[in-house]
Amino acid sequence: MAGEGEGVKLLGTVVSPFAVRVRMALHLKGVSYEDLEQDLFDKGELLLASNPVHKKVPVLIHAGRPVCESLAIVEYVDEVWAGAASLLPADPYDRAVARFWAAYVDDKVVHAMLAILRATTKEERAERLDAALAAVKPLEDAFDACSGGKAFFAGDSVGYLDVALGCHLFWFEALREMFGVTVVDAGRTPRLAAWAGRFLETETAKKAASPIESIVEYAGKLRAIWAAMAAAAK
Numbered sequence: 001m002a003g004e005g006e007g008v009k010l011l012g013t014v015v016s017p018f019a020v021r022v023r024m025a026l027h028l029k030g031v032s033y034e035d036l037e038q039d040l041f042d043k044g045e046l047l048l049a050s051n052p053v054h055k056k057v058p059v060l061i062h063a064g065r066p067v068c069e070s071l072a073i074v075e076y077v078d079e080v081w082a083g084a085a086s087l088l089p090a091d092p093y094d095r096a097v098a099r100f101w102a103a104y105v106d107d108k109v110v111h112a113m114l115a116i117l118r119a120t121t122k123e124e125r126a127e128r129l130d131a132a133l134a135a136v137k138p139l140e141d142a143f144d145a146c147s148g149g150k151a152f153f154a155g156d157s158v159g160y161l162d163v164a165l166g167c168h169l170f171w172f173e174a175l176r177e178m179f180g181v182t183v184v185d186a187g188r189t190p191r192l193a194a195w196a197g198r199f200l201e202t203e204t205a206k207k208a209a210s211p212i213e214s215i216v217e218y219a220g221k222l223r224a225i226w227a228a229m230a231a232a233a234k
């Protein structure tokens, strides 16, 4: 196994929630790394060679070897830098539950968020916001069982599921700025809203945060590309 102290590089972008997730894990574990900002509209050789299957960020390069997929990277970081507090729960059942919800976030919540961004009319966006609120509701319902009534999904401090969901809060905020929609809503999901407030106050969230204006700019570019593709397909 590669040594803990050997060179760590992160191929990411400042706006990628999945890269933010990895930055959060590295911060929690106290790992120093080099952040290599990628241009996703003009992918570089290192990214293509490091993640030839999906060609996506983030990729963590540790001692020259690439690790792909943000949740796999978080688990890798957790295992390699085992000296710092564990991100995943110690109990196998709790670990399985945390992994289940993290996969749920990346499937249902991310899908719902992108659907809002892709909407082309106000009506479509309103419908998709309802779907997004329905997608986050099960996480609201799971919060007490996961947290044991404590501040974070992982208990007294931030852990695996906190970073799995928390990395998306900056995009939620960008959607609010762009379209006035609120995905984690204090009225409908009060526990999640309170959790989000606490999470954003942590040093980890502050250190890894994406600037909202950069997300808005990037999201605008994506929407322009999708609109051009739709027009070309007509």
Ligand SMILES: N[C@@H](CCC(=O)N[C@@H](CS)C(=O)NCC(=O)O)C(=O)O
Pocket (backbone or CB within 6 Å): 015, 016, 017, 018, 040, 055, 056, 057, 058, 068, 069, 070, 071, 106
């Ligand atoms: N499941 C992947 C998702 C990564 C992902 O979607 N990355 C986006 C940026 S947020 C990307 O690299 N997109 C470039 C592309 O699709 O070509 C993970 O968790 O790492």
